[in-house]
Amino acid sequence: MAGRITPAAGRYGGRSAAERQAERRRRFLEAGLDLFGAGPGYRATRLTDVCRAAGLSTRQFYEEFRTLEDLLAELHLYVNDVAEQAVLAVLPQVRHLDPADRYARLFRAYAAGATGDPRHTRIAYVEIIGVSPRLDRQRLDRRARWIDFLYEQAQDAAARGEIPARDYRVTATAFIGAVNGLMHDWAVGWVDATLDEVVEELVQILLSRLHLAPPPPAAPPAPTR
Incomplete structure (x- = not known):
């Protein structure tokens, strides 16, 4: 009718x-x-x-969904989107900072977004690996987006004279590989360290490959009278 x-x-x-x-x-x-x-x-x-x-x-x-794999695929995209949004949200706030501080804050924003929910960490770095050629491709595609982001940030910094001028594609690729490898091993319990220690280690690796001295630690709060 x-x-x-x-x-x-x-x-x-x-x-x-x-x-x-x-x-x-x-x-x-x-x-x-x-x-x-x-x-x-x-x-x-x-x-x-x-x-x-x-x-x-x-x-x-x-x-x-057609299969459980479809559900995992959607969750993998979702947890990556959460981490990406965490970085994009802080990016306008750090553009004016010196490069070492800027990179440190950007990576810590990523780490907070990727690990704020332990379930996200497990899916992003552990559960997605080796499921199928399709999900391997999706994982590598998302990794390529992070490589592109880091590479573009480095090229911009080099253009401003903040870091040596060279092609940072290999550096970006190696660093993102280190992030995925170390976070996987930490998530499954193969690395005896706190999350803060893991994040700090990765920050130091990134800054050293960009030939940047780490930013000075924050000054302790002044004593109250």
Whole structure:
């Protein structure tokens, strides 16, 4: 009948079909984040585990995703987006700083975004590795974006005379590889160090490869009288 609104497209319980679908997807993503990032991990998680954690059915899962790999792929993009937004948010605030301080703050912003939720850390550096050629490509594509960002920042600094003029593509690639390797080993417990120690080590590696002295430590607060 012309003009008829089907139940799937209409409102139910005060919410539209699009709102209900978004809520289902959010619940599946949260369940995947818990199970892949804090629970047994992607390889030990079954579809029924995700549905049970989300409080939804397998039929509803297949309305949102084709496979568990699709769910992991979306979560991997999401956790990378969180880290990227953390860096982009601080970038305008550090443009005026000397290069050592600027790079240190940019990387610490990245680290905070990537590790603020331990589930994000596990998915970004551990669970995504070796799942399939498709996800390997996605992981490398995201890594390439970080390499491009670091390379562009270095080239800009060289153009301003802040660091020696040379091609920093290899430097950027090597540093991002070091980040992924060290963060993986730290996340799985192979590195006996605090997160702050890991981040500081990576900051020092970055600054040394850019031929920058580390910024001086912040002065202690003046004593109150």
